[in-house]
Amino acid sequence: MKKAFVYGVAVEGENFTDRIEETRRLKRDFENGQNVVLISPRRMGKTSLVRRVISQVDTNKIAVVHLDIYDCRTEYEFYNKLATAVLKQVSKKGELMLRNIKEFLTRLTPRVSFGIDPANEMSVSLGIAPEDYSPEEILQLPEKMAHKIGKHIVICIDEFQQIGNFPDSIDVQKRIRGVWQLQEEVSYCLYGSKKHMLTNLFQNKRMPFYQFGDIRFLQPIALDDWIPFIRGKFEESGLLISDEQITRICETVEYQSSYVQQLAWNVMLCCDKVVDETAMEEALDDLIGQSSILFLQQTEGLSSYQMNFLKALVAGETGDFTSAAILKKYHLGTKSNISRLTDTLIKKELIEKTGRTITIADPVFRLWMQREHND
Template identity: 40%
Template sequence: MKSPFIYGKTVSNDAFTDRTQESEKLSNNLLQGINTIIISPRRWGKSSLVEKVVNTINGTQTDLKTVVIDLFSVSTEEEFLELFAKEVIKASSSKWQDWLKSGKDLFKQLVPKLSVGVDPSSDFSLSFDWEELKRHKDEILNLPEVIAQKKNIRFVVCLDEFQNLATFPDYEGLEKKMRAIWQRQKKVCYCLYGSKRHMMTEIFNNTSKPFYRFGDIILLQKISGEDWHQFILESFESTGKTISEEMARKIPQLMKDHSWYVQQLAHYTWQKTEKNAKMEEVAEALNELIQANSPLYQKEVENISGTQLNLLKAISKGAKQLTAAKTMQEYKLGTPRNVSKNKNILINEDIIHETSNGFEFLDPAFELWFKKTYFNQDYLDLLHP
């Protein structure tokens, strides 16, 4: 039987839970042509939210075309521009013959090289001469508007992991160019989202940056524990299994409502359950989850300095005033300047984040592993009342 819990890929159908308000707001924004920026840590469900809303739009709006482009593996400006052009052209029509025709008719200065393989959906390629592309990148960036005007449609362009563009050597020039062109478009709306919160915040919330106030910013929050509790109960029931009320609440508590890990722990628990999931099944599942991720956590601590590791120890022990003399001495944190520098590094690396109560690990399973490794705190003890 197929598990009702999904992690490791986007979730937009039955395994998608809650996000009612966010879905409604994002859908309204995109339908009304309001550019939207979504910022949250990794694995909190940004991509799933966008996919769900886009799927709904595609099923209800005949005059609106959507395109979702993942920029995670894009490493150069040339790759970005070619991928942008290819995906926009593909999204404009369901017929590959139109793609080839559009590729030739839509550009004035650029001459695209187009080809289609046995399976057009996966074998359609488009490229340009790089020297020409650098001189006429405006044509690429304005392509959705050109197509929308020509076909009398609207476009929604969604760019996942948008902050990756900021790693390009000449990003500042590209950034100014994108903003200048995109803000003038009348029939195109953009949804830009990414998981590097400090980079996304710098791009969109810095008054000196071109994309400042480019659109509505959604700071995605965690799904509530109560919503997760209900979702877990119903998901087990839908597959002919049950889980105790206590354990259905304990799973999101252990994973601090982190979308990826709640789904993963619930999935492992479901796999180990024949009929009714109790503490024993959740304990086995939690242990399997931690062990499966241990090599990643080990690598995480190997890549940070000794004082950064000590700072994590202080945070894991609940220290609030990290620059207090007692805290710095107890955990060997160095000077207040060292603490500030290391804190910023760990934040920028998305290892910790600041909350109203101080600082906490972004990855709840990593925190459980960390406490077990460095303080011998058994995470299985957390399952008991």
């Protein structure tokens, strides 16, 4: 059976729903050269949305470069990845690539290898080092390329918060921003899922990237869009699901796109013509089971105070965690523990803080905790 629902990877075409407004807006930003910062929890649909927009822009006017910097550890690793992505996008063919490197990066001796068959991507290792090029020179490359090809270039960088982890990060950010903000033919779409890091990079007045672009928090896909999407897929397979059941699927996983598709797929596998309660329950059990290894890993190294804090949240506590009653009830230690506990759990992405409200970040993790740790 072809998978009716797709989750865990970026989706497109018939697996992509809604996002009409977001697509239109981001497309307009690309066309207008507006810098944007896109933030959402993981698996909400950033990569899919950006790809959707990329597939819709007028390639006669705009060239879109896309890179993911999750694995970049240093400033120059980032520059190498950036320059490679830009060169690949504007060159397409290997020959042109070599010419472009010769023209724009004369001081390099890059390694370029071509796939055996033409469908195979060429692999390029530029090997840019501080001795060859200053950061500013490399950062100018996209603007130069834009002039050369006579098109605006939009550079999309996934997991952008990674630059916050580079050595001398603040200086690096200053250099990058200094060049980027003067570019006329290049704009940036920066995104990622580490909300606390990204908001710190872009919303903190003391940080170099403060007010660099328009910050957008990608919202969940609405129920009105999920209902026809999910119902349609069930109908295509000759199955019947009610609007109420679809609503429950969405609410159970708090509208996290990937989980909605995963749970809907589980329901489909568990049901027989018409979705009933048994199928709904089994599907949820399966979802929790499928995630449990990950959750075990995530909680393995936690201290008992940290676990107790999570338990308090799962139990529905929202009040003042420094109050004597709550400290005692959940064995959270002393009052002074609390801010350290929350900081660590936020860094581990297990909890989230919006204003003064603290919540469990992952809805399925919450359900798993309820089952496994309800002592």
